[in-house]
Amino acid sequence: MRNDLRTIAGKLGVDVEQLAGNAVLLLPENMESASAGEDFCDAGDSLLLAKLLKREKVPCTTAFDLGVRPKVLDRRGADVWLGLLWLFAENGFFPVAVSVLSEWISTKFMQGSQAGDSESPLDEPTKVHVELCVQRKNAMSRIKFEGSARDFIAVLSAQKELGNRGEE
Amino acid sequence: MKNEAPQTVESVERWVNVKIHEWLGLMEAEDFVSAAKLSIDAIHEHCRRSTKDASVPFRQFHFGVRVALNALRDLANIKIIVADDRWLSVPEAVETVWGCAHDARDRLVGYSGLDAGFLAYCLDELNPLFAAIESRYGFGLYMSWELVLDGYTCSICNSDVRGCEHISGRWYGEQECRWHSDGGYIRAVSLVQNPRDPRCRIWPWLKRRNENGHIVIEEVPIYIIFTPEGDDDGGEIIDAVTLFRNGRKPTGNGRATASVALDAAAIEGKPEFQDF
Numbered sequence: 049m050r051n052d053l054r055t056i057a058g059k060l061g062v063d064v065e066q067l068a069g070n071a072v073l074l075l076p077e078n079m080e081s082a083s084a085g086e087d088f089c090d091a092g093d094s095l096l097l098a099k100l101l102k103r104e105k106v107p108c109t110t111a112f113d114l115g116v117r118p119k120v121l122d123r124r125g126a127d128v129w130l131g132l133l134w135l136f137a138e139n140g141f142f143p144v145a146v147s148v149l150s151e152w153i154s155t156k157f158m159q160g161s162q163a164g165d166s167e168s169p170l171d172e173p174t175k176v177h178v179e180l181c182v183q184r185k186n187a188m189s190r191i192k193f194e195g196s197a198r199d200f201i202a203v204l205s206a207q208k209e210l211g212n213r214g215e216e
Numbered sequence: 217m218k219n220e221a222p223q224t225v226e227s228v229e230r231w232v233n234v235k236i237h238e239w240l241g242l243m244e245a246e247d248f249v250s251a252a253k254l255s256i257d258a259i260h261e262h263c264r265r266s267t268k269d270a271s272v273p274f275r276q277f278h279f280g281v282r283v284a285l286n287a288l289r290d291l292a293n294i295k296i297i298v299a300d301d302r303w304l305s306v307p308e309a310v311e312t313v314w315g316c317a318h319d320a321r322d323r324l325v326g327y328s329g330l331d332a333g334f335l336a337y338c339l340d341e342l343n344p345l346f347a348a349i350e351s352r353y354g355f356g357l358y359m360s361w362e363l364v365l366d367g368y369t370c371s372i373c374n375s376d377v378r379g380c381e382h383i384s385g386r387w388y389g390e391q392e393c394r395w396h397s398d399g400g401y402i403r404a405v406s407l408v409q410n411p412r413d414p415r416c417r418i419w420p421w422l423k424r425r426n427e428n429g430h431i432v433i434e435e436v437p438i439y440i441i442f443t444p445e446g447d448d449d450g451g452e453i454i455d456a457v458t459l460f461r462n463g464r465k466p467t468g469n470g471r472a473t474a475s476v477a478l479d480a481a482a483i484e485g486k487p488e489f490q491d492f
Contacts, residue, residue, distance in 0.1 A: 125410060125412055
């Protein structure tokens with residue numbers, strides 16, 4: 049069964065209300081398969097992303113913030129691993145969250161491209177690995193994304209655009 | 217005891233500009249050994265400058281100069297090797313050039329804050345070397361590990377980094393934030409085409425067949441400690457004669473390696489591994 053907020057809250061041992069008030073949840077990448085706190089693993093890149101979001105005052109909660117202490121999975125590849133990223137489209141901070149995320153990914157992408165030798169696979173766009181959930185009042189979209197940074201930013205822009213239309 | 221004038225960003229900048237000018241002259245004259253020696257001597261001299269009571273901007277500048285001097289040494293060392301036309305056929309020479317070229321590029325792009333024109337000149341020296349290696353040996357395969365850690369501790373506040381606001385590499389007052397890993401074990405080692413550290417490359421000469429007929433890959437670095445500022449001793453000048461005659465790789469350069477042996481039977485014949 050796929051995770052919904054209630055299931056996740058149950059696994060983390062918190063009330064579902066503690067999750068719903070956020071703009072962003074950055075959760076362990078094995079949230080679905082792991083059954084208990086000690087098995088959870090935060091994706092390495094999610095640690096920095098959480099800090100960047102919080103610095104911009106985006107209401108963002110991680111499993112650690114909720115009293116769980118997941119392990120951290122550090123991969124020595126160039127790709128970006130974000131784990132389970134849950135965005136709440138109705139939250140007023142949603143556009144800011146998307147901007148922070150897009151800007152951060154763009155920066156990483158640009159750094160990867162600085163190396164020159166554009167024909168080398170070393171300079172291929174950094175790939176992003178994330179399970180992206182976008183929660184709206186009456187619907188939720190879920191994307192298991194593994195692709196280029198450029199495509200991920202396009203996905204985020206589309207979600208932001210949808211959010212804008214919803215406000216009109 | 218002689219009283220030395222206090223160092224300032226301006227005085228160090230003048231000093232390093234003179235050193236770079238001298239280094240460029242030696243490189244133009246193709247006296248690469250002297251260029252490497254000049255860089256190493258300059259690192260010695262620079263490391264003797266005390267930064268103990270210096271301001272944060274001076275310390276950052278001091279660090280950048282040290283990184284830049286290390287890059288100059290790397291470039292001179294590379295030139296010592298590639299001056300010999302045989303270098304692309306000698307495994308130790310190829311590995312050394314590859315490692316030094318990545319060290320130099322990381323130092324030049326990431327840390328030094330050099331003048332843009334000089335930076336472009338240095339990078340232009342490196343790009344043909346990467347192209348030559350890729351042309352001969354392909355884009356390559358690399359080792360990449362997955363490490364399960366208990367977490368990271370922040371050097372500023374000594375707490376789990378998930379519970380503080382500090383960001384690794386940023387300065388907070390007089391202190392630079394560093395994240396130190398806690399505990400951990402290697403969960404998996406992968407072969408990848410897009411590594412975080414291209415120094416962990418699997419070269420064709422690292423494979424052999426064992427008694428079962430399987431390809432075994434040996435002595436592949438899975439982790440290399442790279443410090444942009446290098447060592448206080450300034451590193452070493454590549455001894456090209458020994459390198460080409462005995463295949464001895466330089467041991468210094470502030471790096472530590474761990475090696476693995478892989479039974480590569482599972483990847484034999486797969487097109488994505490044809491470079492290998």
